[in-house]
Ligand SMILES: NC(=O)c1ccc[n+]([C@@H]2O[C@H](COP(=O)([O-])OP(=O)(O)OC[C@H]3O[C@@H](n4cnc5c(N)ncnc54)[C@H](O)[C@@H]3O)[C@@H](O)[C@H]2O)c1
């Protein structure tokens with residue numbers, strides 16, 4: 001079966017995913033798209049045969065749309081996901097699932113009413129080869145009980161529309177998910193430290209930020225989020241255990257020796273860094289949707305748990321104190 005996909009939001013990543021599904025993912029095709037900027041939607045599907053519809057509701061309701069991809073702005077995600085679940089259609093939603101735990105809870109409630117899981121969240125790092133190697137090591141007990149993790153998330157620059165809360169909601173949310181997955185534990189508290197701000201930022205933005213997490217089991221994590229670092233896109237992660245450490249491998253690049261210097265390239269964006277992970281994520285999603293079973297990727301609970309932590313991080317940013325997340329038990333529905 002070919003999964004016929006409708007896409008809501010055809011900006012940077014929406015366009016990437018449309019090309020991915022069209023050119024690289026087997027067993028799926030894009031048949032309909034929408035964007036509040038209709039011209040952008042038309043450009044995104046030029047030459048593919050997919051049609052442009054006026055609204056997300058029309059995409060979700062279209063009879064030839066088997067499954068929905070939501071790649072609009074974060075605050076718009078929850079409404080589209082809720083509409084797709086109400087229509088009984090599988091839905092892949094880019095991160096974040098929602099920009100508040102309250103909205104994410106509405107999605108958990110909607111799936112419970114539907115009686116089966118329909119939602120996958122775009123936490124693509126779980127499909128990255130390096131993170132997968134780390135997960136294998138940690139799960140096999142290769143470093144003993146994890147005690148600490150040190151993480152770095154740097155972007156060269158961000159647009160003026162990026163605000164201080166997005167350091168948690170849009171950027172740190174990747175580490176929040178991948179740490180829960182790597183350490184197989186939930187996050188119990190968060191504190192946000194604000195070092196001297198870089199001069200190379202828009203005035204309204206607090207950048208960089210340092211997030212300190214405590215896991216329910218007691219492990220501690222530090223995460224540097226620095227989204228105007230200028231020099232490139234860099235992701236680092238090291239888990240320290242009782243018997244050893246495991247570190248995310250560097251992405252290989254050719255070593256150049258010239259003019260009395262040695263150099264290697266630094267990646268510039270998430271497209272370069274995670275291209276392979278996105279391809280694997282979408283192939284897996286398409287295969288599992290075609291099989292008619294709930295997908296095994298990050299689900300609505302993972303999106304909810306991340307939103308609980310980002311809500312706490314936003315409160316922590318404003319208060320400067322340690323904020324408990326109050327995360328509840330994972331329901332059996334998401335076991
Ligand atoms: N997994 C990743 O690493 C990754 C990378 C980039 C972006 N993202 C996520 O993807 C989402 C989109 O990011 P982007 O960089 O493509 O942003 P973008 O601004 O380039 O694109 C968003 C598009 O959504 C459209 N849109 C907004 N609200 C809409 C609505 N209600 N209905 C239809 N269209 C709507 C906008 O017009 C725009 O074209 C964000 O949530 C972002 O966090 C994830």
Ligand SMILES: O[C@H]1[C@H](O)[C@@H](O)[C@H](O)[C@@H](O)[C@H]1O
Pocket residue numbers: 154155170171174227270
């Ligand atoms: O939406 C993007 C994307 O998720 C990137 O992977 C992350 O590095 C950026 O900080 C974020 O703004």
